[in-house]
Amino acid sequence: MSLDMSIKPEGVDTRHGAILYLDDVTVSFDGFRALNKLTLDISVGELRCIIGPNGAGKTTMMDVITGKTRPTSGSAFFGQTFDLARMTEYEIAHAGIGRKFQRPTVFEQHTVFENLELAMKMDKRVRPTLFARLSSEQEDRIGAILRLIRLHGHEDRPAGLLSHGQKQWLEIGMLLMQEPQLILLDEPVAGMSDAETARTAELLNELRGKHSIMVVEHDMGFVAEIAQQGKVTVLHEGSVLAEGRMDDVQADDRVIEVYLGR
Structure with a gap:
């Protein structure tokens, strides 16, 4: 049986072509601006890479998108339908935004199959779960x-017997089982072997166009592998420093100075 693995953004109004739009978002912590009037958008089906030095605001940006952190000012929209600043973390996840953190969090005592089954988007009340049979x-x-x-x-x-890279892939699979419309991946190849990193690049390239994906990553070789056909956004001090194709970003003197080095 051939399955359509793409995620249809049902319930999310994307008539303007963007599934995520951040407009002038500022986040302040005790006077420090972790985000400073950040504006960016992600198109439906786009794979966007986000890079930048430590402290650039990458994690705070993902926290705003998933409802963990509220913006001090500005707005964040999921499609034209959902105002993320007014939603809880649960509501945002239910609306279709899935996040994978750097460290894999799988159910190690359960099998790979059971992990995927547990993550499946279905009625999770006790009685239906106890008596459920997979179709x-x-x-x-x-x-x-x-x-x-x-x-x-x-x-x-x-799952506990899998390699580090395999656990990362399993967690990505668990995200896909929840049928998210936007996937946020935080340093997905951290700690992977070269072979695992290459296979992860292949995986994300297969997902390109079928899913909207934001990848925050420090491994520039990996970024180059998955950003060949799309945009790279460089964050610095909570704002967009540069944005464009990988070759253009790498040649930008400002990016070289604050992040890539000479």
């Missing part, structure tokens, strides 16, 4: 995700 369509979806994340054949293996 053939749900089983097919898990099988498709297993192949996509390079864990086909490992479905019966306890």
Whole structure:
């Protein structure tokens, strides 16, 4: 069975072409501006890489998008429908924004298959969960995700026995099972081997166009692999310093000075 693995942005008004729009967002902590009038947008189906030095505001930006941090001023919209500044973290996740943190958080005592099953978007009340039986369509979806994340054949293996890279892929698969419309990935290849990093680049390139994805990453070689057809945004001191194709960003004197080095 061939499954359409793309996420349809149902319920999210994207007539203007953007699934995420941050407008003049400022976040202040005790007088320090972690974000300083930050403005950017992510198009439907776009894979956007966000780079910048430590303290540039990357994590705070993702916290604003997921509702963990409220902007001091400015606005953040998911499509034209959802004002993120007025929503709880749960409401934002339910609306279709999924976030993966740097450290993988999988259920290590459960198998790979069970992790994906537990993450599936379904009725999680106790009684339906206890008596639930997967439909053939749900089983097919898990099988498709297993192949996509390079864990086909490992479905019966306890997640705790996976390599670091495999745990990262499993967590990405768990995000996909929740059917998010926008995926936020925080340093997805940190701690990976070269081979795992290359396979992760292949995975994200396969997802390009089918999902809207924001990747925050420090590994410039990895960024170059996944940003060939899209934009790279450079943050510095809470604002956009530069934005454009990877070659242009790397050649920007301002970016070289504050981040890449000479």
